Every structure is written in C-alpha cells, then in structure tokens.
Amino acid sequence: MVGRRFDAGFYERFYADPDTQVADEASVERLVRFVCAYLDYLQIEVREVLDFGCGIGLWRAPLERAIPGLRHYHGVEFSEYLCGVHGWAHGSAVDHDHGRPADLVVCQSVLQYLPANQARAAIRNLARHTGQAMYLEAVTKGDWVHSCDQSRTDGDVYLRTVDWYRRALAPHFVSCGGGLFLPKDTQVVLYELEQA
Template identity: 45%
Template sequence: MTSASDSWFDEAYYQRYYFDEKTGVVDPAHVARLGNFVCSYLKYLRVPVKRVLDMGCGIGVWREIVATHFPEATYHGVEYSAYLCERYGWERGSVVNYTASEPFDLVICQAVLTYLDAADLKLALHNIGRLTRGALYVEAATREDYERDVIDDELADPRLYRHPAQLYRQGLRQGLTEVGGGVWLSRRLDVPLFELECAGRR
C-alpha cells in the first residue's frame, strides 16, 4: 500500500482520535446503535454469520457487539497499525491486499477506506468483495459528505481523501448488492430480497 504511512497510526494518533474525550471521534453510544442496527438487519435478512472479519479493527469496538448478536461466530481483527497489533494482538494486514484461507460471512470496514488514494481504493474495494461471501458493512466519508457539512472538519483527520460516493459504489457493485445503511450483500449469498430493499442494481 502506498497511500498511508504506518508511522501515522502510532500511539499519539489513537490517543487523539480514540481516547481523548475532547478530540476523539469515536462515540461509544453511536457505535452501539450502529452495531445493533447492522447485526439486527442481518438477522432480519437471514444472513448466517459464523465468520467475522473486522478489517481495520482499530481498538476492537465491534468485537463485543458481534459477540452479543452472534455468540457462536468467530471474530478476527486485522489492523494496519503496528502499535495496535502489539497492544491488542490483532493480525497485521492491509485492506488493499489482505488474504484469507476462506471468505467471511460478515466483513466490517469502518473508517478505513478514506485513507487510501484512488488507485489503492480500487484495489481495496475489489479485495473486500473477494473476502465477503455474506454481508459487508462499510463506512467511508465521501466528498459529498464534506460538501453537505456532514463531517466536522475540525475533528476529522486532515489526511483523509475526499473521494466521490460513486467511486466507492462502482468498486463495490462488482460483486455486491447495496441494501442500505452501509450494508452490502455478496451476490454469492442466496437470500431473498424485495426489490425495494435494494438501494442499487442487483
């Protein structure tokens, strides 16, 4: 990966964006609501979840949520930051080229893709689709989010790329169907969907 330097994601970075209440961007209550929504939606859609990959897992905020909703599922955290891998025991890897022996029923990729330039982003989106045999939850701030003042510039990392939403959708639609709320389903997954449950083309 050529977009981001490993030196960015050191102890000081996580102190600022995760642990300091004044400058942090992680709201535990928000994460809990989001996780409950995603997992409940997958239960509604009858997506079987046994293997979970948290790609760019950070401090592991999704681990407890997954354990609550899918107690029999295995959770695997992969992180680019050497500091976090040493601290939490995650596997070191990048969303751009991470490989696994078999794909996952749920892939979580939150606040990771915006650190990639356009070339790496395209590789990452293709890789995510390959790793997902069930559902994907993806969160990435787009150019449109900045233009509509959805993102707080004072809190956001200034190194983030502002890619248009269409760039993300083009990459993900190669093998996934958008079903709303940041949730995508693999086209390899055999679950019935109503037409109006699909936010994009099937």
C-alpha cells in the same frame, strides 16, 4: 502511507480523548446492533467476522453481545502500534489474505486512507473475503461537507465522490442500505426499494 500516521497519538486523538474522539463505545454499540438486527432480518447467520482496519477493536464486544453464537472475530490492522497492543493480525484491506471468506466483513473508515488504485484493489479483496455480507463505511466528499464534524473527523484522507464508490462496488456487491452490502451472487431476496 507513513507508519507513524497510525501511531499512539492518532488513536489517542480520534478514539480515546472524549473531546476529540470521532466515535464512542455507545455509538458503535448502536451501529453494531443495527447491523446485526438487519442481518437477522435477512436471515443471514453470522458465525465468523473479519474486521479490516479494526483499530482499537470497538466492534468486537458489541458483536459478541449481539451474536451469542459468534465463533470467531478476526481483527486485521495496518497499524503496527495497535497490532502490538491488541494482538491483531498485521495487514491491509488491499492485500491481506485471511484464507477463506467470513460471514461478515467489516471495513469501517479505511478506504478513504487509500489512493484510488489501492482502494479499488481493497474493494476486490473485500469481495473475495465476503461470504454473506459486508458493512462498509467510507467518508465521501459530500460527507465531509455536509455530514462530518470536521473538528473530530480526520480530513487528511482521499475524498472521493459517492459515485466513485458506487462504480467501484457495483461489479462485486449489491447495496441493501445502511452501509450493508451483499455479494453480487447473493441468494438473499431483496426488494427493489431495499437496494440503495
């Protein structure tokens, strides 16, 4: 992956320009409120968040509003440009070592940029860092065809099937829907229909 791929122009197009941005602050705010409400329902207390591929940091302020007791938000970003602008830790979901698990790991729109072997390694690394829960979003082949606005979504990615992701995630996580995953050994009680 070439470093200039995630330069100022990339973030201007997909995050800053209202005509081409893939997500805006309001949509991320709704998503974060959903994730935090679901975690609250599951009685999962979140004090520390580790955000892999945090980009321009769209999750940070909504998390702080949704979780008044949030103690730490750690952004990890591959883009050297964004690390310089925002002060994130430079690293990759593939091998970044935070040193300890976080209550909530966020990995939104990262895995589709990695070839299969690196995506598998990233999933293992995410599992190692997930203390209580993980929010994961990755564009699949089906999403690209049926769900994405292709004029606003970066299509220069590795499009894999949803089954590929499910197989890679299954040894490590239990899906509870809505992009939320719990560690395989979770003590949280999930009814069968809550598991996606």
